Amino acid sequence: MIAFPACKINIGLQLTERRPDGFHNLLSAFYPVGWSDALEIIPASTFAFSTSGLPIPGRAADDSDAVLANNLCVRAYELLRADHALPPVQMHLHKVVPIGAGLGGGSADAAATINLLNTQFELNLTVDQREAYARKLGSDCAFFIQNRPQYCVEKGDVFDEIALDLTGYYSLLVYPDLAISTAEAYAGVTPRQPAIPLRTLLERPIETWRGNVHNDFEDSLFPKYPILASIKQHLYDLGAIYASMSGSGSTVYGIFSAPPERSDVFSRYTVWSDKL
Numbered sequence: 245m246i247a248f249p250a251c252k253i254n255i256g257l258q259l260t261e262r263r264p265d266g267f268h269n270l271l272s273a274f275y276p277v278g279w280s281d282a283l284e285i286i287p288a289s290t291f292a293f294s295t296s297g298l299p300i301p302g303r304a305a306d307d308s309d310a311v312l313a314n315n316l317c318v319r320a321y322e323l324l325r326a327d328h329a330l331p332p333v334q335m336h337l338h339k340v341v342p343i344g345a346g347l348g349g350g351s352a353d354a355a356a357t358i359n360l361l362n363t364q365f366e367l368n369l370t371v372d373q374r375e376a377y378a379r380k381l382g383s384d385c386a387f388f389i390q391n392r393p394q395y396c397v398e399k400g401d402v403f404d405e406i407a408l409d410l411t412g413y414y415s416l417l418v419y420p421d422l423a424i425s426t427a428e429a430y431a432g433v434t435p436r437q438p439a440i441p442l443r444t445l446l447e448r449p450i451e452t453w454r455g456n457v458h459n460d461f462e463d464s465l466f467p468k469y470p471i472l473a474s475i476k477q478h479l480y481d482l483g484a485i486y487a488s489m490s491g492s493g494s495t496v497y498g499i500f501s502a503p504p505e506r507s508d509v510f511s512r513y514t515v516w517s518d519k520l
């Protein structure tokens with residue numbers, strides 16, 4: 245069985261407080277984007293996991309077996325296998341979505357693994373049960389179980405409904421070949437309670453978002469990586485209605501009312517554009 249785990253952008257990201265467990269509470273709208281990996285899982289006589297496409301870095305970069313074992317797809321399989329009678333499988337991940345990009349690509353792969361195993365082996369897990377497993381693998385992971393627009397609170401893993409529909413708009417995502425570690429990005433932030441909660445800002449027309457709907461990670465990462473602010477400005481120069489960095493970076497995206505023109509400015513970067 246094959247799935248195409250697609251990523252997300254964050255529309256606004258308010259970092260409200262540091263938690264006793266060391267994580268941060270946040271307010272953010274997560275919006276699905278079609279840029280995706282490919283993941284195949286088939287029953288096999290012994291377990292095997294392989295990857296192709298973009299290289300996936302790991303903490304044990306000098307030991308390729310350890311990097312593979314640490315992959316979120318493998319960890320998701322092990323997590324379900326601890327509770328359910330899963331047979332050995334052969335999994336192959338073709339990696340397309342950039343890593344350290346603030347797009348939650350690895351989290352999407354993990355959630356897709358949970359969903360695929362649930363369907364393929366008829367585990368009959370509810371959405372709540374699958375989201376609970378996903379939460380154990382990472383803060384972003386639970387979102388991808390349903391992969392629909394959500395207003396995310398707490399660690400980014402608890403959801404409130406939001407009427408946010410960008411159908412008819414176009415996205416342009418620019419990844420400047422710069423991987424930013426999520427933990428490093430969080431280490432540089434100073435959380436604060438927002439003057440106006442994100443939900444209120446997002447309920448206003450998209451034309452009002454520029455200058456108001458803010459990703460708090462930009463405050464510490466734009467001074468450190470000036471290229472990010474310059475990409476954001478270029479997206480506005482191209483006619484974006486709204487532009488922002490996604491998550492903990494480094495991808496910067498624009499939302500357009502018509503298909504964005506190709507720009508030479510972005511030719512040396514990895515870009516993705518599609519209807520939202």
Ligand SMILES: C[C@](O)(CO)[C@H](O)COP(=O)(O)OP(=O)(O)OC[C@H]1O[C@@H](n2ccc(N)nc2=O)[C@H](O)[C@@H]1O
Nearest residue numbers: 266267268351382383384385399400426427430491492
């Ligand atoms: C930046 C976002 O992408 C916004 O959607 C997410 O908050 C990141 O989620 P993620 O990549 O799934 O992150 P995790 O794997 O859970 O955590 C990585 C590290 O980021 C920090 N972290 C993450 C999420 C959070 N709400 N507060 C944090 O402080 C912690 O230091 C943690 O050790």
Ligand SMILES: Nc1ncnc2c1ncn2[C@@H]1O[C@H](COP(=O)(O)OP(=O)(O)OP(=O)(O)O)[C@@H](O)[C@H]1O
Nearest residue numbers: 301315316343344345346347348349350351353491
């Ligand atoms: N299937 C996977 N795809 C990508 N990274 C993976 C995967 N499995 C494990 N990882 C590890 O997770 C790290 C971050 O992955 P990911 O691409 O989700 O980060 P990101 O783009 O910063 O997303 P976000 O911060 O929004 O969650 C990588 O450096 C890698 O070591």
